Amino acid sequence: MDEKKLVTRPSSWLDDWYVIEYENGWDISDASVEGPRDHITAIAQAVIDGRAESFKRCAVDTTSDGGFVFWSPRNSMGRGDHIPKDVAVAWAKSTLDYFASNPRG
Numbered sequence: 001m002d003e004k005k006l007v008t009r010p011s012s013w014l015d016d017w018y019v020i021e022y023e024n025g026w027d028i029s030d031a032s033v034e035g036p037r038d039h040i041t042a043i044a045q046a047v048i049d050g051r052a053e054s055f056k057r058c059a060v061d062t063t064s065d066g067g068f069v070f071w072s073p074r075n076s077m078g079r080g081d082h083i084p085k086d087v088a089v090a091w092a093k094s095t096l097d098y099f100a101s102n103p104r105g
Contacts, residue, residue: 006083006091008040008098020058020070020091029071029080033058041099043070047092060088 004022011017011034019034020043021027035043035058043060046053047068052061057072061079068088069079083091 004087006087008044008091008095020095027080028083029076030078031072031075033070033072033076033080037099040095044092044095047088048096 004024006020006028007023008018008020011019016036017034018037018040019032020040021033027033035055039055039058042055043053043058046060050062050066053059054061054073056074058070059073060068060070062068063082066085068083068085069081070083071078071080
């Protein structure tokens with residue numbers, strides 16, 4: 001799979017709700033990987049720490065090669081695309097920086 005950039009976008013339908021997706025708007029799983037700010041922040045920190053984290057609508061796990069998979073435990077039929085470590089870490093840092101500089105969203 002091509003290394004595509006991941007982004008966190010504010011939801012267009014809920015306040016304090018965010019979606020993790022490819023920069024082109026495609027889902028990184030077979031369902032939207034989404035959640036409130038504190039869940040997305042925890043997922044990003046888990047990527048930085050190189051560990052798994054899971055909530056109702058967003059989860060991340062490590063792969064044997066150091067990469068990550070993201071999915072929605074509530075809605076996905078399986079785990080999402082394999083995301084290389086450098087792509088996932090870049091997303092995590094960008095997301096944490098965004099939330100740090102935008103305390104209210």
